[in-house]
Amino acid sequence: MTRRPWLPRGVGAAGIVGGLIVALCAPASTAAAAPVVRASAHQVVTWGASADRMGTTVADHSYRLVVRTSVGGGRPRVRLSNAFGDRPVTFDSVYAGRQQDGARLVPGSNRGLTFGGGRAVTVPPGATVYSDPLSGALAAQSDLVVSLHVVAAGGPATGHGMAMQTSYAAGGDHAGEEGAGSWNERIGSWFYLDAVSVETGADTGAVVTLGDSITDGWQSSTDTDRRWPDYLSRRLQGASGIGVRGVANEGISGNKVLADGAGQSALARLRRDVLSQPGIRTVFLFEGINDIKAHSGVTVADLIGGYRQIIDQAHAAGVCVVGGTVLPFKGWSEFDPASEAVRQGVNAFLRTGGGLDAVTDFDRLLRSPYDQERLLPVFDGGDHLHPNDKGMQAMADSIDLTSLRCAR
Numbered sequence: 001m002t003r004r005p006w007l008p009r010g011v012g013a014a015g016i017v018g019g020l021i022v023a024l025c026a027p028a029s030t031a032a033a034a035p036v037v038r039a040s041a042h043q044v045v046t047w048g049a050s051a052d053r054m055g056t057t058v059a060d061h062s063y064r065l066v067v068r069t070s071v072g073g074g075r076p077r078v079r080l081s082n083a084f085g086d087r088p089v090t091f092d093s094v095y096a097g098r099q100q101d102g103a104r105l106v107p108g109s110n111r112g113l114t115f116g117g118g119r120a121v122t123v124p125p126g127a128t129v130y131s132d133p134l135s136g137a138l139a140a141q142s143d144l145v146v147s148l149h150v151v152a153a154g155g156p157a158t159g160h161g162m163a164m165q166t167s168y169a170a171g172g173d174h175a176g177e178e179g180a181g182s183w184n185e186r187i188g189s190w191f192y193l194d195a196v197s198v199e200t201g202a203d204t205g206a207v208v209t210l211g212d213s214i215t216d217g218w219q220s221s222t223d224t225d226r227r228w229p230d231y232l233s234r235r236l237q238g239a240s241g242i243g244v245r246g247v248a249n250e251g252i253s254g255n256k257v258l259a260d261g262a263g264q265s266a267l268a269r270l271r272r273d274v275l276s277q278p279g280i281r282t283v284f285l286f287e288g289i290n291d292i293k294a295h296s297g298v299t300v301a302d303l304i305g306g307y308r309q310i311i312d313q314a315h316a317a318g319v320c321v322v323g324g325t326v327l328p329f330k331g332w333s334e335f336d337p338a339s340e341a342v343r344q345g346v347n348a349f350l351r352t353g354g355g356l357d358a359v360t361d362f363d364r365l366l367r368s369p370y371d372q373e374r375l376l377p378v379f380d381g382g383d384h385l386h387p388n389d390k391g392m393q394a395m396a397d398s399i400d401l402t403s404l405r406c407a408r
Helices: 228-238 266-275 289-293 300-316 337-351 362-366 389-398 401-405
Strands: 042-048 052-056 061-068 073-081 089-101 121-123 128-130 143-152 156-160 167-171 185-187 193-200 205-211 244-251 280-286 320-324 358-360
Touching: 042 073, 042 205, 061 193, 073 089, 073 121, 073 143, 121 128, 143 193, 156 193, 193 244, 205 228, 205 266, 228 244, 228 389, 228 401, 244 266, 244 280, 244 401, 266 280, 266 300, 280 300, 280 401, 289 300, 289 337, 300 320, 300 337, 320 401, 362 389
Parallel strands: 042 244, 205 244, 205 280, 280 320, 320 358
Antiparallel strands: 042 193, 052 156, 061 143, 061 167, 073 128, 073 193, 089 121, 089 143, 167 185
16 A cells, blocks of 8 residues: 655645655655656755764663754655764664654654665764665655664763754664654653755755754754744745755754853864755854853954854855854843943944855844843743744744855
8 A cells, every 4th residue: 555655744745845746755666756856966954963972872772863854855864973982883773764653653654774785884983974865755844753773882972962852762772663662761862863864956955053052942842843943944945946945953052152162162063063964055153152151251353253264164165154143141140241242242243244145133133122132021031041932933034045045
């Protein structure tokens, strides 16, 4: 029996996403329709999360990781990371399927991935590895579940700490199972998986958002995909004439432009987390508040120098850079007039270009007209630093989509 196509929520069986007829991510013989891909197709990132250190690895342990795609396309691939490991990590079973509810998968959707033709793969310390392409197509705005079993590991684990998404873990190898019975541990992080890509026409590209906890989604609603890059992704899927469909969220809570701490600095991780993503057209740079409020002596000139390095490296790679101004944070415990002066100086630089290809003025959008050093209460997540769901949506809605398609 032909299975129902793998469709995003709210799209009918005849829906077409990103120029592809959306088929079930299943063997070609059971797909409702084969993906239509231009002869000049290429891989584009459809989901991403920044790699970070995640404590100690656990051998003979499985992870069931729920992620939300952006652009749809054919021949999906996953990328596994051992960026922070100090010894090899081996996976002996990795699967991709569709979420039905919780840890339960849609029956018949869970399919094994291969790496160089084999089921098992060992990732060296500091390295990443892509799976072989999976036949069929993956829908835009769909819930993909990647299940993997770590058979041999030791030392530091690699993952993404603040997912704002419930995933699952279990002892032993349960990656190939579609039921939820074995998955008795709920987790709020992603382990080892740091990117998913799909094949699209060569005229389709991606934007990668480089940021801190605001980009990572803190104070947005968990399990609802309401981070501002999620809202941006939904806008892009419905836009015409833009050519940018993929969105990878490379925010890390607490991240800084200049110094390591909560994750490596934006400068240190730029190539791994951002410029390495397939199909990237544009970097959306929205960082700086953690450098400013840390009272570490960082000056306006220091931050401008960091921004210029990011811009120059991206431009050298043929990638455009759009910047976002730094949001107000009066009412947060670290606020003081000195840090506010640095924020104002940084925003003056960003507003005047500074080598950026475009600027989105988040500060002007979300600040209170009665006290411009504060977030407008309707957008405040409650801590006077992080926007709530409404603020996240307002940020995404304010971005000029045409600014994401500049050519270099």
